[in-house]
Amino acid sequence: MERKMTFNELRKIKDSLPDGSIKKMAQEFEVTEETVRNYFGGANYTNGAAVGIHMEPGPNGGIVLIDDTKILERAKQIIEAEAV
Numbered sequence: 001m002e003r004k005m006t007f008n009e010l011r012k013i014k015d016s017l018p019d020g021s022i023k024k025m026a027q028e029f030e031v032t033e034e035t036v037r038n039y040f041g042g043a044n045y046t047n048g049a050a051v052g053i054h055m056e057p058g059p060n061g062g063i064v065l066i067d068d069t070k071i072l073e074r075a076k077q078i079i080e081a082e083a084v
Helices: 007-016 021-029 033-039 070-083
Strands: 003-006 053-056 063-066
Touching: 003 007, 007 063, 007 070, 021 033, 021 070, 033 070
Parallel strands: none
Antiparallel strands: 003 063, 053 063
16 A cells, blocks of 8 residues: 655654664564665665655655555554553
């Protein structure tokens, strides 16, 4: 399922994750930690893979189109569980 959001919204989600969440998601999705970071706007393609996000310039850091929202949804679950 696709999702469109601003880059700043995407980074806010990443910045809200508790310590160790990137590693946890990498293990759950069987990808490298750099691949998860790339999902949230990183650009390390030597140690991580492309993850199906497309960025266009615009307000609030630009617009991001995410092809597969699994990692995004998992990140939101982790944040919500931490808030309880």
